[in-house]
């Protein structure tokens with residue numbers, strides 16, 4: 001019998017996608033607050049730079065690691081914006097942060113080895129561990145602390161088969177920006193255990209209450225930290241599929257070998273777009289960032305004023321992780337909110353065991369839609 005491998009069969013569809021599809025099939029005025037991408041279009045100067053590059057012949061493969069000027073632009077932006085220092089030779093331009101995480105997992109996690117991550121977390125780490133024939137292990141963080149990074153819990157779970165730990169800061173889905181002391185403790189313990197740290201920093205540009213600093217920058221750039229970044233969220237470029245992985249030369253060289261046989265390189269046109277985004281005028285991005293900050297403040301105020309609803313204060317990204325005082329599981333409640341109140345949220349159970357009972361609200365939407373959505377959530381929470 002021909003059977004697809006366990007490796008691919010173990011993967012499950014994300015519950016965010018389930019709600020997305022249900023919403024797409026529902027007619028009428030629906031407020032969509034489940035989507036994890038900026039509602040802003042890519043700024044015109046970026047689009048123009050890409051169009052010019054394509055017209056001028058940037059339509060070929062690039063080297064596996066990416067265009068030298070793109071790697072240089074990434075290094076400069078990482079250093080200036082997050083204090084993360086790398087040479088261009090230590091950077092691979094990838095097809096979104098997604099590919100960078102997939103490659104980092106493949107390069108660090110072997111068969112039956114563990115990939116640890118603090119929960120609740122973005123569900124793709126689970127599938128990425130499966131694709132490496134490894135074991136994803138969620139280490140639940142405490143809701144009382146707003147799911148802040150509890151270094152001891154994570155370190156206690158590191159064992160002889162642990163190969164890598166993912167730290168996502170700012171976090172999807174909680175919006176938490178991890179405390180530098182806790183990050184340092186995890187990174188130091190990981191060194192002692194021979195464990196890699198994969199720092200998922202795709203939301204680093206959207207940090208509201210403190211200076212954004214990369215994990216590597218906070219820890220003196222040790223060799224076992226691999227940094228993942230992306231143009232998707234910070235530069236409103238999700239569809240261009242442009243991200244990066246930065247780390248020590250040994251890992252990067254290994255990754256470049258497998259890369260020849262996976263995607264070969266990121267889109268040449270998108271690499272030119274990234275150069276324009278990283279090195280060109282920053283005003284459009286600053287305006288977007290300020291809009292997210294205003295929306296964050298609005299959402300926080302509204303949640304505080306709603307009976308039976310709370311959420312840890314989002315310090316980064318564009319998510320509020322709602323804790324509604326209702327009975328039952330989060331998927332059923334999310335479906336109820338869609339069917340009866342016409343507002344779409346991502347069920348917390350989609351982000352692991354620690355997320356059950358919660359709902360993720362994305363404030364990557366206009367103030368009008370947020371206001372309407374929160375009115376509906378208020379009504380739905382009261383009537384459930």
Ligand code: PLP
Pocket residue numbers: 036095096097098099122168171172200202229230231232233238241242243
């Ligand atoms: N990491 C996290 C935590 C995310 O939420 C996402 C996208 O939603 C990604 C990585 C990957 O983003 P991209 O591949 O668009 O850069």
